[in-house]
Amino acid sequence: MTGRPKTPLWQAIARSLRGDIADRIYEVGDKLPTEAQLAERFGVNRHTVRHAIRALATEGLVRTRRGAGVFVTAAPTEYPIGKRVRFHQNIAAGGQAPQKRIFQIEERPATASEGDTLMVSRGSQLCICHGVSLANGTPIALFSSHFPAERLPGIAAALTERTGVTEAFRLCGVSDYTRVSTRISARPATATQALHLHLEEGAPLVYSTSLNADGQGCPVEFGKTWFAGDRVTLTIDGAV
């Protein structure tokens, strides 16, 4: 034959439909084309389309109603990236309930490269916060935030008391902060990452590193974030 289609047809179709939902070709609440129409579009049997739709339904992306059709119930979370990136605001603005779960708060001296990015001397104490971000109860990202502990007295305690980073910063005397830079690439999920994000090992993640600074341009946070690739869309407004 032509080649060998390693991926089953129904998976390819599910992926295609998933992409259409992520691209807002089908908005939340929209009715998908009928199974017969989809079967014709993809050139497959209706059973194959049904298999794909069943997969999307178990993922919670669509809901089927007998006699009515298939309806989009959820779409990837929009996550705006700009000068002011606030997790809670970002998620809440999309009409979803933001939530954070902290795994561990670690304190250790900075390595040379960590010190460079945060503009502190090597060996200066760091406070590192590992956890997961959720929207509407489903995990969307893993994060590990690096804070310069000596510049932010009491940051570790503030992070455990308050859920938001913004509030924790305020307790440490940082009234405002802005995003200096963001770097984005894609990585496969490790076994442990997949576990926490409820994904398969090797599933594509959006890996982002970011630097936040206070009003004087002094770095206050260096963050690494692993977004579940099919559950989040980072958006960048041209104006930023």
Added chain:
Amino acid sequence: MTGRPKTPLWQAIARSLRGDIADRIYEVGDKLPTEAQLAERFGVNRHTVRHAIRALATEGLVRTRRGAGVFVTAAPTEYPIGKRVRFHQNIAAGGQAPQKRIFQIEERPATASEGDTLMVSRGSQLCICHGVSLANGTPIALFSSHFPAERLPGIAAALTERTGVTEAFRLCGVSDYTRVSTRISARPATATQALHLHLEEGAPLVYSTSLNADGQGCPVEFGKTWFAGDRVTLTIDGAV
């Protein structure tokens, strides 16, 4: 034992080192820690580290010199995203040779959603350009650019003659254009995408959709881009 490490140790180590290079923890030209040091850091035998390094060497990321050490020879391409995104300038600014290969130029009427984003009526003619972008000869991204043909007379011919989109626009009377919005997520590579990008099927891609408009804010291009996740890092300057 604890769990079952499905992925081989040497692959996990290779991935970790690959990430460190992408994060610029080890810059191009830097010497990696010795095999003995890495073996101690990862808690494995030196042979296992060697296996990982061999994998990185075949990828062209590092080069080994007996008696001297292991040196970083390449790192992911930096691709700045901002108000003015120009492929050739982006790649050239990083000291790499930009190149483009066009697979097909297609002309067909716009669907309803395509018309919405490009602000043309449904059924209005579109010019769609499929191809691959390369840096230093290695493919880094697949793209399909959608142009409103009626707004840009002669765009199809201009795209075949000139390599750059910027020059093609100029031929059609668009002297300048800026990035209106960018949307980013991660997707696994399909079989055909993997083929063109020289990746494994399912490898993580950064999937980006973008909208460019002319000086009057009139959309002139809607683009979809699939970046090879481990070969590109999108960077967003806070100031843009």
Added chain:
DNA sequence: GGTTATTTGTGCGTATGTATG
């Protein structure tokens, strides 16, 4: 320029888990 310590490259032996027949 020669000596020495460091570092990669190579070889062999052992053990384990997994897939195949």
Added chain:
DNA sequence: CCATACATACGCACAAATAAC
């Protein structure tokens, strides 16, 4: 159930190239 083959992983020893003194 057993034999075989293969990939993974560890341990030890030594050769060869490099760099530093």
